[in-house]
Amino acid sequence: MGDVARIAGVSPSTVSLYLRRPDEVSEQRGQRIRAAVDRLGYLPNTMAGGLASSRSRIIGVLVPTISNSFFAATLDTLEKRLREAGYQLLIGNTEFDEAREEELVRSMMSWSPAGLVMTGFRHGRRTVSMLLDSDIPLVEMWDYGQPALDMVAGFSHYATGQLIARHLLERGYRDTAFISPRFSRDVRAGERYRGFREGIEQGRGRVTMRELSGATDTAEAGTLLSELMAERPSISAVFCANDMVALGVMFECQRRGWEIPERLAVAGFGNLEFTPNTVPPLTTVEPPKYEIGQQVAELLLARLGKSGEAEAHQVDLGVHLITREST
Amino acid sequence: MGDVARIAGVSPSTVSLYLRRPDEVSEQRGQRIRAAVDRLGYLPNTMAGGLASSRSRIIGVLVPTISNSFFAATLDTLEKRLREAGYQLLIGNTEFDEAREEELVRSMMSWSPAGLVMTGFRHGRRTVSMLLDSDIPLVEMWDYGQPALDMVAGFSHYATGQLIARHLLERGYRDTAFISPRFSRDVRAGERYRGFREGIEQGRGRVTMRELSGATDTAEAGTLLSELMAERPSISAVFCANDMVALGVMFECQRRGWEIPERLAVAGFGNLEFTPNTVPPLTTVEPPKYEIGQQVAELLLARLGKSGEAEAHQVDLGVHLITREST
DNA sequence: CATCTATTTCGTAGCGCTACGATAGCGGTA
DNA sequence: TACCGCTATCGTAGCGCTACGAAATAGATG
Structure with missing residues (x-):
């Protein structure tokens, strides 16, 4: 900065001031400083500035x-x-x-x-x-x-869960499931589950919950769905903790030839890029990401x-x- | 740091040295310094350190x-x-x-x-x-x-394109397409295209290329595919610049009832989370992300x-x- | 033209740390 | 005990900038 000041023929303080609040320096010197900065390719040292100003x-x-x-x-x-x-x-x-x-x-x-x-x-x-x-x-x-x-x-993830619960109840789904990555890996999914369960139960419905054990959502969702449906074939709708899980579920339905939503309704969370485009298009909740x-x-x-x-x-x-x- | 030094009964230099290279300070003082640091909840000022050491x-x-x-x-x-x-x-x-x-x-x-x-x-x-x-x-x-x-x-994205070209040729696909986001938004996709086209053309095949205009890959891929196939129904395989595009293409095939790979073979790039799980599972290239x-x-x-x-x-x-x- | 005020410019004293050379402390050797 | 060489500790001088008050300059007014 000293060099810039020397070349511009002003004091270092003026250079510093110009760099921080250009309008408090006269146009004339401002120009000279700007020229000197360009000529030297001067880059201020942020750490020095930060230390001096303590922010x-x-x-x-x-x-x-x-x-x-x-x-x-x-x-x-x-x-x-x-x-x-x-x-x-x-x-x-x-x-x-x-x-x-x-x-x-x-x-x-x-x-x-x-x-x-x-x-x-x-x-x-x-x-x-x-x-x-x-x-x-x-x-x-x-x-x-x-x-x-x-x-x-x-x-509110809790409110999000309730929103989907209300929607499914309105459409007449009462026997539902919730499939999710481990809550320890996604606390927010846990909150959505809470809201969903309370919502469904208030509507005299029922929720069966399953957590995925692995790291990848789509792959395991399919097998988990099969188990779930074998155990409790009366389930008519599943709310997935996110659209990736929902995609896995939809692929599984496709493999088994289950009609969505006739055999099983599917809802997700996230409105990811592919979501509007699945077959059939997936009901989901759009978070303000x-x-x-x-x-x-x-x-x-x-x-x-x-x-x-x-x-x-x-x-x-x-x-x-x-x-x-x-x- | 001065405070820490005072409480530990050593000089600031020793504290600084301890914080940077603990093994150059005697165990006795090290302990006292550690205690003082904990007691004061002292956090070194990184900017001051950076300024002084200029790194x-x-x-x-x-x-x-x-x-x-x-x-x-x-x-x-x-x-x-x-x-x-x-x-x-x-x-x-x-x-x-x-x-x-x-x-x-x-x-x-x-x-x-x-x-x-x-x-x-x-x-x-x-x-x-x-x-x-x-x-x-x-x-x-x-x-x-x-x-x-x-x-x-x-x-090498070029080599990646060639790899897929070779694979498709081996399986007997000659009339191919490449669907991609705009190359200006994804230079690397452009490189994959170059490699793919050269590979296919060396095998006496043909590539029709289409760039998506929008920002979302999956949604538009379907409509683009329809247009493409209407124009040139002889296309038997499509290499998508990424798995999202491929997913869009697969959904479109599903909607039209086109069998994959019988009517149209699909390959992608990325091996995303959902990719192993699509119906049918998608051939793709796994990048070392x-x-x-x-x-x-x-x-x-x-x-x-x-x-x-x-x-x-x-x-x-x-x-x-x-x-x-x-x- | 002198005086006063507002604005622009400047000089200096740190910011909190590290680097480096100086000093102190220690055990071993003659 | 005197001396050496080592390592552990310390003191000091910045690092490159900003903040702040002092000085200089410009502009306004009677």
Whole structure:
């Protein structure tokens, strides 16, 4: 920066000021500085800046796994919006593990990030206390309706389960099943199950639940469905924890020649890319995966703008039921 | 850190040394320092450290989009391996845009990252010169076989196309089609097409190519297939640029009652989660999506270990043809 | 033209850590 | 006991920037 200042014939402070708030420097010097920067290919040292100002343009984001298409979609918009505002994402995989989450929070905090984004409400004790002690803006995303630490952008998985329950009951399905990846691997699926079961039971229906044991959703869903239907042939509808599972179920029906929805109605969750296009088109629930990213960015930016005002904002983005021919 | 030193009754330098290389500090003081750190909940300030040592534990990663399941899988393993080694990922979306890529490289560089990871070989002129001027270890991933700037971990998409061509020819398919997202949105698909076309033409076959116009692969694949088959009913096999497109094609066949592979053989690329499970199971090519992440991490760590030795390493991870009943 | 105010520019003192050379401490040897 | 060579510890000088108050300049007013 010294070099830039020398070449532009101004003091380093002026260069620094120009780089941060160009409109507070006269047009004349601004031009000279700009020229010098270009000529030298000068890149400011972000760490030095961060140290001096004790704040950074970093947003730490923690997700259970990046390779889940829901979180990936959220990360995508989140990154876009925040980059536009000059922030960068430091991303960490918690792998559904509280210890790892704590470790990651610790290392994110050591960057004095401008904000932190985490997935869900369940965090370890020590993690929570670190979070509360710091005054770093925090958004918990993808869930809604439970006590939060600061801001929230998500939706209620419980309500989602109820929504599907109501839909199936309306269509006259009473004997139902729920097929899901292990709840330990997907807490949110567990919440959807709770909502679904309560909804169905309130309607005097019945739910049989099965958790997949493996990591891949589609493959095992088929065999699990066969077992389930052998055990209890009266089941007339199945709600799958996500569209991948539903796809597996539909393939199994196709193999067995079972008509959907006549023999078995199928509903999913996610409205993935292929979902509108299955045979028959799959009834599902569309989660606001992109909107969450968008909203998280907005909450963060709002808080970062007017510092001081520490109003906690929690927003429920809701879901849409998409009724198609599979139910 | 001063506080920790005071409480532990040692000098700040010793604390710093302990935190970086614990085995160079006596067991006795180490213990006292550890106690003080715990007691104060001390978190080192990474930026100060980075400034002082002029290097950081950051790896910048640029992908065209996070929400592509291939890159997401790579990011997942990459993050895991690098976190184990004490590094963190700064992630950027280039959105297939060279200008944005340049901007991102610039802002990554301003963090003096320990390494940089980019997708593919096509970069803007200025980006390339920034990259070459710096001596930051760089890995270009997901491609192989073209001139690289430094290290490479990927595979040849051209060879992948040829592999499928050979397979289809062996099975007696000569009149083929290739359906793909726009090459501008997926350069790699374009490479697979090149390899496929040359392979088929060498075998005296024929390829009709169609690009999807929209963003969603599955939905449009069906209508495109219909048009294609109306125009040229003699087509007996279609190679889809990815399994999502293939899924769309298969659904369309199901709707029309076309037997796969009797009426039309289908092959894909990706071996996605659902692929082994379609009806009939889909022939596809398995890309080393996790292995790339792994390999990128290894190349980077090897280079970061023994500094100085700037041997460029380029590794071709290859692909596997997975023959199933759809061809 | 002097005076006052608002704006632009500048100088200096850190931010919290690491690197490096200086110092202290220790056991072994003559 | 004096001396050596080693390792463990410490002190100090930055790393490259920003914040803040002081100084300089420009513009407005009587």
